[in-house]
Amino acid sequence: xxxxxxxxxxxxIYLQITDQIKTLILEGKLKEGEMLPSMRTxxxxxxxxxxxxxxxxxxxxxDGFIESYTGKGSFVRAQNMExxxxxxxxxxxxxxxxxGERAQKADLTMDELHELLDLVNGGx
Numbered sequence: 001x002x003x004x005x006x007x008x009x010x011x012x013i014y015l016q017i018t019d020q021i022k023t024l025i026l027e028g029k030l031k032e033g034e035m036l037p038s039m040r041t042x043x044x045x046x047x048x049x050x051x052x053x054x055x056x057x058x059x060x061x062x063d064g065f066i067e068s069y070t071g072k073g074s075f076v077r078a079q080n081m082e083x084x085x086x087x088x089x090x091x092x093x094x095x096x097x098x099x100g101e102r103a104q105k106a107d108l109t110m111d112e113l114h115e116l117l118d119l120v121n122g123g124x
Contacts, residue, residue, distance in 0.1 A: 001030070001037060005046055013048055017056035018063075025065050025076055026084055036066060036074045 003020050005013055024030040037045065039053040046053070057074055060066045064083055068074040103113045 001042075003042070003046060005048065014052050014055040014059065017042075017046075017053065018059045021056070021060055022063070022065055022087065025079065026087060030076045032076055032078045034076045036076070038073060 001021075001024070003017055005016055009016060011019075021030070021036070030036075036042075036057070039057055040050055043050045043053045057066065057068065061068055061074070065077060065079075066074050067077045099113070108116070
């Protein structure tokens with residue numbers, strides 16, 4: 001599993017891990033039932049604390065992305081399509097909020113912003 005950690009990201013390491021594993025699951029790169037590396041193995045691979053990986057896995061489990069079994073490990077959980085949609089909507093809202101802020105700074109009108117959105121989506 002390819003997880004990239006950045007000390008300059010500004011986001012806590014456990015959230016970077018959580019977000020990247022969620023993305024791998026939502027993109028289908030990690031399949032239902034697939035076993036994740038153990039918390040200790042991932043901590044060693046990433047050169048981070050075991051407690052950091054433990055915190056990331058606990059969040060993933062709370063969010064419904066994985067299920068863990070004592071002595072067996074952690075596995076990708078079957079994904080609810082509603083959960084997938086909600087995650088996508090949350091990501092889109094964050095991107096649109098940033099786009100809205102930039103549009104205001106550039107004095108774009110709503111019509112210009114809509115036109116730009118149509119252009120990037122292949123419309124004319």
